[in-house]
Structure formats: C-alpha cells, structure tokens
Amino acid sequence: MNGAQFKKIADLLYRDSGIVLSEAKRSLLVARLNKRLRTLNMADYGAYCDRLEGPDGVEERRHLLSALTxxxxxxxxxxxxxxxxxxxxxxxxxxxxxxxxxxxxxxxACSSGEEPYSIAMTLLDAFPEAPQHDILILATDIDPLMVDRARQGRYGPEALQAVAAARRDKYFARAEGGFEARPALRHCMRFGELNLHDAWPFAGKFDVIFCRNAAIYFDTPSRQRLWHRFGQALVPGGSLYVGHSERLDGPACPYFETAGTTHYRRNAQPIPALPA
Ligand SMILES: C[S@@+](CC[C@H](N)C(=O)[O-])C[C@H]1O[C@@H](n2cnc3c(N)ncnc32)[C@H](O)[C@@H]1O
Structure with missing residues (x-):
C-alpha cells in the first residue's frame, strides 16, 4: 500500500466514522485488509481503492470500517x-x-477496558467514597481476549495519553512497559465475557449502560431488539449511551427520551416483554 492509497483509505474512514488513522497504523491497516483483498480476489490496493469509490463503495466501506474498528x-x-x-x-x-x-x-462492549476504566475514574472523581457503597461497574465483551486485557488493566503510555498526568498517576501505577490500574480503581469493577445477543445473567437493573460502537455492526432486527432489552434492563430515569454513529431506533423508542448527543434516558413507561 503506497502513501496515496493509505491516505485515500484513511480519509474515507475519517469521513464515514470520524476515526483518525495515523500513519503509524499503516501496517495495521494492511494486516487487517489483506484477508479482505484475498476474499475479493484482488491483487493490489489500487484496485481496492477503486472499489471503495465505485458502485459497491458504500458496502465496501462498511467492511473497511468493521475490519478496522x-x-x-x-x-x-x-x-x-x-x-x-x-x-x-x-x-x-x-x-x-x-x-x-x-x-x-x-x-x-468494553473491548480492552479503556471505556469502563474511564467510567470508574469519572465515578471516583465525583464520589471518592464509592468503594464504601454498593456500587459496581460491569465490563463485558464478546471477545475473551479483550475481556482478559480489560481485566489486567495494563496500558502503554500512548493509550494513556488522553488522561491528564495527575489523573493517570492517581489511578494507575507505573508497571513494566506502561501503567497498571491501581486496586482502588478496580475495586468497583467486574469483568466478564458476554455476547449481547445471548441471555444476560443479571438479577437487578442498571442505572447506566454504555453500549458504544458495537451495535453498529448488528443488523436492524438484532440492533432494535438490543435497544428493547436495554429498555428492560434500565431503571426509570436510567441512562443509555450509544456510539457516535449510532441512534436509538425501532420499537424501543417510546420508552426513552433523548437526553443529549447519543444519550437516552429510560422513561417510566412499562416496557412489554419481547416476543420469543
Ligand atoms: C469498537 S469496540 C467499542 C469499544 C468501546 N465500547 C468504545 O466505544 O470505545 C466494539 C466492541 O464490541 C464488541 N462486540 C461486537 N459484537 C459483540 C456482541 N455481540 N456482544 C458483545 N460485544 C460485542 C467487540 O468485541 C469490540 O470489543
């Protein structure tokens, strides 16, 4: 992949999703797209760039996004x-x-854990006594490798660049090759493997659900079913945060109010059971 091809793909990805692919990610992009090129029986990235802008471009950009995100x-x-x-x-x-x-x-859909640790830092900043109360942040993902990484809570310096140094040092200790979440940060957190399309093993309801940048990969019926299940899983007044390119849609809409950008609040209306 030459520089112009990389730039074209990165620009398209940015336009579609707001995701910035730095030059340092070029080899990652190649690694992720090689399989796609083989599937398409394409010999080079020039042909692939043409496809991205051709009649099948919209569909192909979806493949590109999911290969990368x-x-x-x-x-x-x-x-x-x-x-x-x-x-x-x-x-x-x-x-x-x-x-x-x-x-x-x-x-x-916690991936390698940056999202739930960000939630935990936000909570502890606002409520330092949280560990003395019955408060849990649950972090789940379908991918067991990601759940393991999240549970380990070890991150390189680049990953933690988005966190101000004082906050980083409060919640992460220096460890080999980077940083490790301190016990105080992990105290309220639990990690587990969970496919959102399966049954959920929770007894009680949630006050806040983050499900960001995962439903985008689901087809319409499974995505709308998921919103409905989140409606059932939230307390009245509970918050659902979705990803930047996601929107609540379908039959669950009457049970939520818009509370901000990609933020929905469960209202008090009883929500019916889903048909089996
Ligand atoms: C792009 S990451 C989003 C991570 C985080 N929520 C964020 O927005 O930064 C998408 C995650 O969704 C997970 N995922 C995809 N399908 C899933 C499913 N059916 N159930 C649970 N997690 C799923 C993937 O394994 C991946 O870690």
Whole structure:
C-alpha cells in the first residue's frame, strides 16, 4: 500500500466514522485488509481503492470500517458522555447511593477496558467514597481476549495519553512497559465475557449502560431488539449511551427520551416483554 492509497483509505474512514488513522497504523491497516483483498480476489490496493469509490463503495466501506474498528477504543472516547456523567447523571445517583441505594453501571462492549476504566475514574472523581457503597461497574465483551486485557488493566503510555498526568498517576501505577490500574480503581469493577445477543445473567437493573460502537455492526432486527432489552434492563430515569454513529431506533423508542448527543434516558413507561 503506497502513501496515496493509505491516505485515500484513511480519509474515507475519517469521513464515514470520524476515526483518525495515523500513519503509524499503516501496517495495521494492511494486516487487517489483506484477508479482505484475498476474499475479493484482488491483487493490489489500487484496485481496492477503486472499489471503495465505485458502485459497491458504500458496502465496501462498511467492511473497511468493521475490519478496522472491531476493537478500537480509547480512554475518554467521546468525552461529552463523561461530561454528561459528571454534570448530570452521577450527582443525583450519588445522593441516592449515600442513602443506601445500590448503583449498577455497565460497559456492554468494553473491548480492552479503556471505556469502563474511564467510567470508574469519572465515578471516583465525583464520589471518592464509592468503594464504601454498593456500587459496581460491569465490563463485558464478546471477545475473551479483550475481556482478559480489560481485566489486567495494563496500558502503554500512548493509550494513556488522553488522561491528564495527575489523573493517570492517581489511578494507575507505573508497571513494566506502561501503567497498571491501581486496586482502588478496580475495586468497583467486574469483568466478564458476554455476547449481547445471548441471555444476560443479571438479577437487578442498571442505572447506566454504555453500549458504544458495537451495535453498529448488528443488523436492524438484532440492533432494535438490543435497544428493547436495554429498555428492560434500565431503571426509570436510567441512562443509555450509544456510539457516535449510532441512534436509538425501532420499537424501543417510546420508552426513552433523548437526553443529549447519543444519550437516552429510560422513561417510566412499562416496557412489554419481547416476543420469543
Ligand atoms: C469498537 S469496540 C467499542 C469499544 C468501546 N465500547 C468504545 O466505544 O470505545 C466494539 C466492541 O464490541 C464488541 N462486540 C461486537 N459484537 C459483540 C456482541 N455481540 N456482544 C458483545 N460485544 C460485542 C467487540 O468485541 C469490540 O470489543
């Protein structure tokens, strides 16, 4: 892949998804696309670039996005969600937790863990006494390797660049090759493997669900079914955060209000059971 081809693909990806592919990711891009080229029986990236802009371009860009974004994540990705947590969502929840109510937050497609650790830092900044209360942040993903990485909580310096040094040092200790989440940060966190399309093993309801940049890969019926199940899993007033290119759609819509950009709040209307 030459420089012009890389730039063309990176520009298309940025236009479609807002994801920035730096030059350092060129070999990753090649590694991810080689299989796709073989499937398409294409000999070079020139032909692939033509396809991206040809009649099958829209469909092909979807393949490109999913080849590249499968596990892409970052600390404080889509920062406005963490601002909304700090300013609007957590304060009333913390008041209730102080009165003894349990709180449950769920990062439902957590990849390598940057999202749930960002939630945990946001929570602990706002509520340092959280570990003394019944509060859990659940972090799940379909990919067992990602769940393991999330559980380990070890990150290189580049991954933690998005976290201010003071905050990073408060919640992460220096470890070989980078940083490791401190026990105080992990205290409220639990990790597990979970396919969102399977049954969920939870007894109680959630106050906050993050399901960002995963439903985008699902077809319409499974995505809409997922929104409905989130509606059933949230307490009235509970928050659902979805990814930047995702929108709540389908039969679950009447059970949510829009609360911000890609942020939905469960209303008090009872939600019917899903047909089997
Ligand atoms: C692009 S990452 C998103 C990570 C994080 N939520 C974020 O927005 O930064 C998508 C994640 O969704 C997970 N995923 C895809 N299909 C899933 C499914 N059916 N159930 C659970 N997780 C799934 C992938 O394994 C991947 O880790």
């Amino acid at each position: 499968t596990n892409v994540t970052a600390f404080f990705r889509e920062m406005h969600h963490f601002t909304s947590l700090t300013e609007e969502v957590l304060p009333p929840m913390i008041l209730e937790a102080r009165r003894g109510r349990r709180l449950r937050l769920w990062s439902a």
